[in-house]
Amino acid sequence: MAGVTDRPFRQLCKQLGAGYAVSEMAASNPRLWATEKSSRRTDHEGEMEPKAVQIAGADPQDLADCARFNVDRGAQIIDINMGCPVKKVCNSWCGSALLQNESLVEKILHAVVGAVDVPVTLKFRTGWNRENKNALRIARIAEQAGIQMLTLHGRTRADGYKGDAEYETIAAVKASVGIPVVANGDITSPQKARYVLDQTGADAVMIGRAAQGRPWICREIDHFLRTGTLLPAPYVDEVRTLMDEHLRAHYAFYGEFLGVRTARKHIGWYVKDLEGGEEFRQQMNLLESTDAQLLAVDQFFESQWKFGERLQYRLSEDSDSGSMEVAAAV
Template identity: 55%
Template sequence: MPQIGPYTLTNAVALAPMAGVTDLPFRQLCARLGAGLVVSEMVNSNPRLRNTDKTRLRTRHDAEIEPRSVQIAGNDPQQMAAAARYNVALGAQVIDINMGCPAKKVCRKAAGSALLADEPLVLDILQAVVAAVQVPVTLKIRTGSSPQARNGVSIARIAEDAGVAALAVHGRTRACAFRGRAEYDTIADIVAAVDIPVFANGDIDSAEKAEAVLRHTGAAGVMVGRAAQGRPWLCGQIAARLATGSTPPAPSLAQQVALLHDHVSALHLFYGDFLGPRIARKHVGWFLQHQPQWLTHRAAFNALDDSAAQLHMIDQLFTGTTAENMAA
C-alpha cells in the first residue's frame, strides 16, 4: 500500500481535493465507503482569510480518518510555510500543496497550476513548506502549463529533491483545464523519474479504468475527482477491484437513497439551517445526474430552502420507490 511519510494507507485510492465538493461531510462519507485517503478543500494561504467562515469550515476535522490531509494554495513561500504550520496546529497530519488547479481565479494570482511555469518559485515554495512542518508534505500538479510545455517530470524531480513525500498528477496541462481526454504517458514518465509514490489522476471514472491506468503508468495509486460526485462509493469500488480483481456492484437504489438522506442531513448539521440546504442542492443534483428517471425533480428540490422539507422530499420521492413508478 502507498506510504506517505509514516502513514501507510489502507488502500491505493485517494479522493482528490475539490473546492466546493470535498468538505468534511463528503470526505467522511467517501472514507466510510472505502477511500484510503481524503484531502480537504483548498485552503488559501493568505493569513487575512484565516478567520472567515469559509476557512473555518474548511479546516474542521471532526471524526476524520487519518492521515488528515489539508491542501493549501498560494504563491508566496513564507505565507505557504506559515499556512502549513497553522493547519498542522489545527490537526493536519499531511500538508498538500496545490499546483494543479486550473481555475482562472486561482491562476490569476499566479497560484495553482500557474506555478508550474516558474520552476525556481516551485522549488522555493516546496523547500519553505517542507522546512516549516514535521508532517509529510505532498504535492498535486498537472503535467505542465500547456501541451507544448509539459514539464511534469522536471517538477516531480524538484519536488522529490525538496523532500516532498508523494505526488498526485492530473493527466492534463493547465491550458487543457478539463477539456479533452487525460493522457497518462506523462504520468508514466514521472513514475519512472522519481522514487516517491505517485497517484495518477484524471478521468478515472470506474474501477476498470483505474486498474488500466495503474497498469499503464505504474503509479502507486489513483486519485479520483469529479467522478465521485454523486457516487461517493466509487473509491471503495476501485479499492475492492485493485485488491480482489473483481468490482463489487454499486449500492442498491434503496441503499443509495439512504446514503443521500444521511449525507444531506450531515450537510444541514455542518453548515446550519441557512447554508446547509443550499450546499445540499448541488450534491443532490450530482446524484440525480446518475438517476435520469428522477432528474425532472431537480428543479423542485432546488426550490426548497428548508432542511426538513429537503429530507421529506428525498423520502417521499425516492425511498422505496422504483424507477418504473417514478416514470409512470
C-alpha cells in the same frame, strides 16, 4: 475542491472505501485564515484519519506559515496545490500557474517542507500548456525538496478539463522518482482505474469528478483491484440511507440556511443519471428548508423501487461525472 470536499463528504468517502481524502483548497493569505469559510474548510473535528489539508498560494513564506497554522489545527498531511486550472486561481499566480516558474516552485516546496514536521505532498499537472510540459523537472525538484508523494493530473493548465487525460507523462514521472506517485484524471470506473495503474505503474489512483454523487466508486474500485470482479449497483435503500446521513451531517456542518443551498449540488449529482432525476433536481432546487429536502429525497428514492431493488443508471458506468480528490490506494 472548494465547495465539494468538505468534511461531511470526505467522511462519507472514507467510510465507503477511500484510503485518503484531501480537504478543500485553503488560501495561504493570512488575512483569510480566520474567516468563517476558511475555518470551515479546515475543520477536521471527528474526521477519520489521515487528515490532509490542501493549501494554495504563491508566496513561499505565506505558504509555510499556512502549513504551520493548519498542522496546529490538526492536519496530519499538507498538500500543496499546483494543479488547479481555474482562472481565478491562476490569475493570482497560484495553482497550476506556478508551473511556469520552476525557481519559485522550488522555493515554495523547500519553505513548506521545512516549516512542518508532517508529510508534505504535491498535486500538479503535466505543464502549463502542451508545448511546455515540465512535469518531469517539477517531480525531481519536489523529490529533492523532501516532498513525500506526488499526485499528477494528466492534463496541462491550458487544457483545463477538456479532452482526454494522458497517462504517458505520469508513467515517465513514476519511472523517474523514488517517492509514491498517484495518477489522476478521467478515472471514472473500476476498469479505468485498473487500466491507468497498468499504464502508469502508479502507486494509487485519485478519483475526481466521478465521486460526485457516487462516493461508493471508492469501494467499487477497491473491490475490483483486489478481486477482478465488479460490484453490482448499490441497493436503493442503501443509497437512501447514505443520502439521509450525508444530508444531516451536511446541515449540521453548515447550518439551516447555508446547508439547504449548498446541499442542492450534492443532491443533483446523486440523482443525475437516475430516471426522473433532472425533473426532481429542478423541483428540489425550489425547497427552502432542510426538512423539506430530506422528505423530497426520501420520496424520490422510494420512487426508484419501481425500477428494481438496485439503482438503475440511465448512462454507462464510464459516463463522465463531475472533481474532488479522493484516493483509492492499491
